[in-house]
Amino acid sequence: MTTNDSPTTGSTSTGRLAGKVAIITGGGSGIGRASALRFAAEGAAVGVLDRDGEAAAGTVKLVEAEGGRALAVTADVAKAAEVDAAVDAVAAHFGGLHVLYNNAGVDSRGSVAVAEEDDWDRSFNVNAKGTFLVSRAALRHMEKGSSIINQGSVAALVGVMNFAAYCAAKGAVVALTRSMAVDLAARGVRVNVICPGTVYTPLMEPMLAARGDGDMELGLQRTLVKYPIGRLGDVTDIANVALFLASDDAAFMTGSVVAADGGMTAQ
Ligand SMILES: NC(=O)c1ccc[n+]([C@@H]2O[C@H](COP(=O)([O-])OP(=O)(O)OC[C@H]3O[C@@H](n4cnc5c(N)ncnc54)[C@H](O)[C@@H]3O)[C@@H](O)[C@H]2O)c1
Known part of the structure; x- marks a missing residue:
């Protein structure tokens, strides 16, 4: 097993995000890092937002090593002032914002019978409130044709044992996605959610x-x-779905709940 710490772009570029500016939250690790590499390889300038500034800088280094453009910004997605400053910094640096991937997330522990209140709050603050705060900040910059991708989970679609707060918060992200899609359609901003399996x-x-x-x-x-x-799943499996939803290939998709789970929820 590997932890996919240094994924490569994994595919040939076809310039699907040429001229676009994207922000990926939680871009310092895992799926977010792979997506930063994938988006940059397709021509996007990428704002790598993470609460771990060193991790974000590490992703930027990897993007630049492959000839892409990226900027690291440090923010906790659950803190409005930090989020606003980071999003504004990326939009100012690259001259706009067209794609937001709300990927940052944390898990939780335990069934409702034993889960800690703090764990519940942390899960909702990062997974659900974070999606709201970063989207709100991004929308100040986004124009017609922009795309927001939220990160759900199979845990939003089926009960995953002993992850009560995580299941609930990811369920909130799916509901928020539908609400955002309806509210933002008239502005020409599409909003979809990916539900990855493990x-x-x-x-x-x-x-x-x-x-x-x-x-x-x-x-x-x-x-x-x-x-x-x-x-x-591999981090690149999910990055490829995010790329599709970010691109104009998904121009008729908004409010969609896209399971990327190897058939886990099809059973
Ligand atoms: N890995 C999986 O199996 C899986 C499955 C379904 C959904 N997901 C979701 O995918 C997303 C990414 O998961 P991953 O597995 O790549 O995780 P990861 O732990 O490898 O990366 C998460 C990144 O988010 C950052 N982060 C965490 N809290 C933050 C905050 N408050 N503000 C800013 N940055 C923050 C971390 O520093 C880290 O760099 C999460 O939303 C997760 O719930 C993952």
């Missing part, structure tokens, strides 16, 4: 360990049986 990233390590009673390999085996396609 992708092997640092975020998933505690979940895999818990599912395997402390044994990661056992946790992996117990997870794999839920995936008809016979493997977990």
Whole structure:
């Protein structure tokens, strides 16, 4: 197993985001990092927003090493003032904003019977409120033809055991996506949500360990049986879906809930 810390673009560029400016939240790791590389390879200038400034800078280095353009900005998506400053900085630096990928997220622990109140608050603050705050800041810059992609999860579509606050917060992201799509259609801004299945990233390590009673390999085996396609997702699998939704190829899609889950929720 690898943690996909240094994914490559994974595909040949066709300039699908040429001339566009994108912000990817949680761009310092995992799916966000892979998406920054993918979007930049397709011609976008990318604002890599993360609460971990070093991680964001690491992604920018990788993008630049492949000849792309990116800017690291540090912000906690749950804090409005930090978000507004970071989004404004990217729009000013690159001269506009056309794509927002609300990818930053955190997991949670436990069923409703045992979950901690703090964990619930953290999950909603980052996953749900963060999506609201960054979208609001981005909309001050976005024009007709812009695209917002929210990050849901299969946990928004089915009950994942012992992730109550995460399931609820990702469910809120799906509901918010539909609301945003309806509200923003007249402005020509599309809004869709991706619901990824399990992708092997640092975020998933505690979940895999818990599912395997402390044994990661056992946790992996117990997870794999839920995936008809016979493997977990790769960060590039999700980045490719985000790229499609960001691009004009998805011009007739708004309010869509796109499962990218190897058939997990089809059963
Ligand atoms: N990995 C999976 O299996 C999986 C499955 C479904 C959905 N998701 C969702 O995909 C998204 C990315 O997950 P990942 O697996 O790549 O995670 P990851 O932990 O590898 O990366 C998450 C990034 O978000 C940043 N971040 C966390 N909280 C933040 C905050 N408050 N403000 C700004 N940045 C913050 C982290 O610093 C990190 O760089 C999350 O929303 C997650 O819920 C992941």
